[in-house]
Amino acid sequence: MKQKSKQSLPPNFTYHGNDTLLSGTLKTFQKFACDGQELQLRCFRNTSISISVAQYGRSVPYHMLCPPPDDGGAAHARPPQEYNGSVECIAKEALRVVEAACREKEECTVKTDAKSFMVDPCPGVHKYAEVAYKCRPTTFSNRIVCENDVLNLRCHKNLRIVIYSANFGGTERGVPECPQRQDVKLSECQVSYATETVLTTCHGRRKCTVAADMGTFGNPSCHKDSRLFLKVVYTC
Structure with missing residues (x-):
């Protein structure tokens, strides 16, 4: 399942950890x-x-x-130093x-x-x-796909993708698109460098495809019953 939503950043929003990464791109x-x-x-x-x-x-x-x-050679004009x-x-x-x-x-x-x-x-x-x-x-879109699905990002022909953040892993309760089992107690687990992985594939391009799997992002060391998902925050 996929989800796309938009949110505008408040005037006093700070980018925190991703500020330098985003600004540098x-x-x-x-x-x-x-x-x-x-x-x-x-x-x-x-x-x-x-x-x-x-x-x-x-x-x-x-x-x-x-x-x-x-x-124009005006007599009254004072030439600059x-x-x-x-x-x-x-x-x-x-x-x-x-x-x-x-x-x-x-x-x-x-x-x-x-x-x-x-x-x-x-x-x-x-x-x-x-x-x-x-x-x-100032306005970002959120996209979520479950593990082993494919995320497709696309911008209009005159725009390019700007990645703000990406997460691949699982959470205690999951997300509505990829809900966790209620009979299993789980904890949050995320891979490192998910943002950098998506940046390499998508940033600055008009469209891109990312596989939401461990082959792309590595193993987040989650419980075997965890339902993993990929969440990407981006704009065009």
């Missing part, structure tokens, strides 16, 4: 915007922005990134500013200027903002 996006422009971050539906790095200032010469705008790397030009509050504007949102916009970042780290120098971020899933 998500794609990192990078965006930059020059002084006077808008820094725009966007994620996909059912995902939210998670900021990895945010900086405002300048660390490279003008010819490499964000040269000063051409003022050249940046030679001899002074520190990084706004220390940049990460906090971008997090406040963008964290846990599907999209956001931050104006790139000294006022928005609450400090001008190097007056007279034309600066820029750089951000690295990931799109974390």
Whole structure:
């Protein structure tokens, strides 16, 4: 028997043990915007922005990134100072500013200027903002199959599978799809590395098939009368 259900994560949800594992498999996006422009971050539906790095200032010469705008030779215009790397030009509050504007949102916009970042780290120098971020899933599906059944996961053609967790083994009472015998006293038993096994087979693919058996996951050392099952939490 198979079960599929969906649940949305509460705003204050923490990934606990799987946080590093999940984050390490998500794609990192990078965006930059020059002084006077808008820094725009966007994620996909059912995902939210998670900021990895945010900086405002300048660390490279003008010819490499964000040269000063051409003022057309106006006599009143004051040319920006050249940046030679001899002074520190990084706004220390940049990460906090971008997090406040963008964290846990599907999209956001931050104006790139000294006022928005609450400090001008190097007056007279034309600066820029750089951000690295990931799109974390906010809605997951649960799938359960009994031992020796096959689990099939599939996403729409433009989406890919993101695995959050997987468990293979048995519990004291079992699950409705794979109930335990009532006349036998059982205890919980799980294999290690079930999540990593499903990640290897499914993560980043449009569809995948996983056999819910000991040949795939190993022996969870359960009681011989235990009804084993595979539970996978994922999203597209």
